Amino acid sequence: METGNITALADTDSMGTVSMYLAMGWIMAGFMVIIVGSTAAPMVMGLPTLLPLLGGWSSAMSAVVWLIAGPLVGAVHGHFLPLFGVGAVAICSTALFTTIFVRLLGMLAVLPVIAVLMFLGVPASNGAMSIYMEPEMFRVLHEVLPTPAAVESVRSILYFDADTVGTHLTTFAVWGVISLVVVILIDRSRPRRPDAALPVGTEN
Template sequence: MGGRMKYVFVFAFPFIMAMLLVGIYTSAMHSPTPKDLPVAVVGTSAQAKQMAAGLNKANGSPVDARVVASVERAKELLHDRDIVGAFVLPATAEGDAVIYTAQAAGAAQAEMVKAVLEPLASSQHLDVVEKDIAALPAHDGMGVTVMFTGIAWVLAGYIVVAAIGSGAPELNPLRRLVPLMAGWACLMSLVIWLLVGPVIGAVEGHSAAILGLGALSIFTVSMTQTMLSRFMGLLAVLPGITLFVFLGVPASGLSVSEYAVPGFFRFLHDVLPLPAAGETLRSVLYFDGSGAGGHLLVLAVWTVVALALTAVVDLRRHRSGSDSGSATGASTADFQVPEPAPAT
């Protein structure tokens, strides 16, 4: 029976991995549908208020519209990612309406905003001019660099702990693992930066910030995976990859807008490590660090909680082992081999 179960587990693991990958990714991203897109209608006239109210009241409205008094204020909200688009009414009867977006906050999201707001202009018989306050660089028009860099950080932190658990368990004690993972995080952050920056040329500047963020992200994931391993042993590889990648990618907003996935993933966007790492990197590269604080806090909380829970588990196991020995009255002296009696 034991041999049969071994083979069951051998094939069950890749089976479950494949089902999770297809099931989660497909259910989250196969049909992106905008909902509650935060947009602004810019103007002080009654028309602006009526337009925003009409957008919100429309049956199945994909937006959550507000009125903003000035273009400058709308640009500030876009820069801080408090809104994803702005519709500016023309100043004169002969003027054009303007749709503002921020492509660097998500290329697919920007196109989604245009698809929602352009019909609004058509319904008002207005010509439209499109403007982007944060365009992506020409060499990364789809913005995939942020997504793949974030995934690389996550995998660097996850895989090393899984490998240590199966191949080098003697490194698992926290006093050894923490400095080892800190060094590993710095090394891999440097390697990944070298690849996406100097070698490939996908990222320019912000070297210190990227190196620091990469090290923090990798260390956070490694400590979180360590915590999972303390509770589940080698089986922790499955919830780990699910948490960090299978759930993290759809929730990240790095490939599909967070406003176009089911609500559960929008919640995860604010609490998982990959969205936190990716959004912080996006903030650093394209928005002067605006909005990074909350995402950095998410990474810090994961790190602190993971370290604390791991330390508690280790301490309880250590005490349990000590208590067990004293309860039976056994000591190290009881298990020493007696010296042979001298010959007479």
């Protein structure tokens, strides 16, 4: 039986892990902006201010991640526009998901968010290890979690002319929209106090 290499890895990605690390940059950018922002700048965590902030942050950090992976490190060559676009969507979706748990748990949100995005997401990502070598549970999670969607989006863009990106964008959209709806419901059921957005120490 002959084996053919449909798309060879770049010389700078001999282990095939660049897609995972690029995706992890997106996921961490979305996670950290909410975790840090909820503590350092709680006045911007209301949806009217948070959503425009996330739009700018997602775009800026997607460009920064590409800049690091591309021109600075040399692990990625070209593909700026598709990686930038998918990265911005992935960052925003992850941030909205994180916002749910920050609303409910405060800083303890780190625990469930990391559990979903890292402890479950990384093994299910098909990044560090082939998904076909994973237990069945991770194969199921591979189809629904945002971390696998991020990894597979990068791999599709870099090596397969973005053939499956649409499917993964749908995954991000579902997570983002559902997360936004849940945050809205939380805010309506637990209205923020007038002074809740003020930094500690500024109360009259």
